[in-house]
Amino acid sequence: MIKLYWCPQTRAIRALWLMEETGLAYERVLIDIRDPDKPRDPDFAKASPMGKVPALSDGAVHLADSAAIGLYIADRYPQTGLAPAVDDPKRGDYLYWMVYTPGVIEPAMGEKISGTAANKVSHGWGDFDTMINVMENGVKNGPWLLGDTFTAADVMIGSSVLFLKRFGLLPESDILDTYAERCLARPALQKAMEFEAGS
C-alpha cells in the first residue's frame, strides 16, 4: 500500500489533498518533524534524503517533495485523471504549473519574507510581483488552470495561494481569492484539513 509521510501544519497538506483527490487507498504515516528524536518509519529515510515531509513510498518507489509526488502519482495512476496524457497539448501547461511552486513561488516568497533584493532577470523565479501576476493570468479563465478539468497542478498552485494568504502575503486579488474559494470547496481538501485538525 502507498505510504504517505506527513506532519500537520506543513507542506504535507498538499500531498494529503492530492491523495484524497485520487481515491486511491493509502496509509498516512505521521512524522513529527518538530521532534527529530522520535523513532521514524525506516522507509521515510529512503524516501526523503533531507528528512522533509511530504514523502511517499509506493512499493519499491520512494520519493519526496510535493511536486515530485504529484507528478509521480498522477502519471503512475492515470485512472485518477489528475494529469493530461503525455501526448495531450495541455501537458505543457500542466508541467509548467507543476513546477511553478518549488521553482518560482517558494523562492520568490522566501525573498519577500527575508527582504532580500530581487534580481528579476538573473534569478530563475523573477520577482514576487511577477510571480503573482503570472499566477493570476494562469487561473483567470478558470475554473481551473487547464480549464474545466481539475489536475494535480491545481493542488500545487491552490495550496500555494492558500499558504500565501495564511502568511499575509497575498496582495488584493479577486481572481486568486475566488480560485482559493473554489479549492476550499473541494471535498478532498476539506478531508485533508480534517486530518490535520484531528491529528
Ligand SMILES: N[C@@H](CCC(=O)N[C@@H](CS)C(=O)NCC(=O)O)C(=O)O
Ligand atoms: N519542496 C518541498 C519542501 C518540503 C519542506 O520543506 N517541508 C518542511 C515542512 S513544511 C519540513 O519537512 N521540514 C523539516 C526539516 O527540514 O527537517 C515540498 O514542497 O515538499
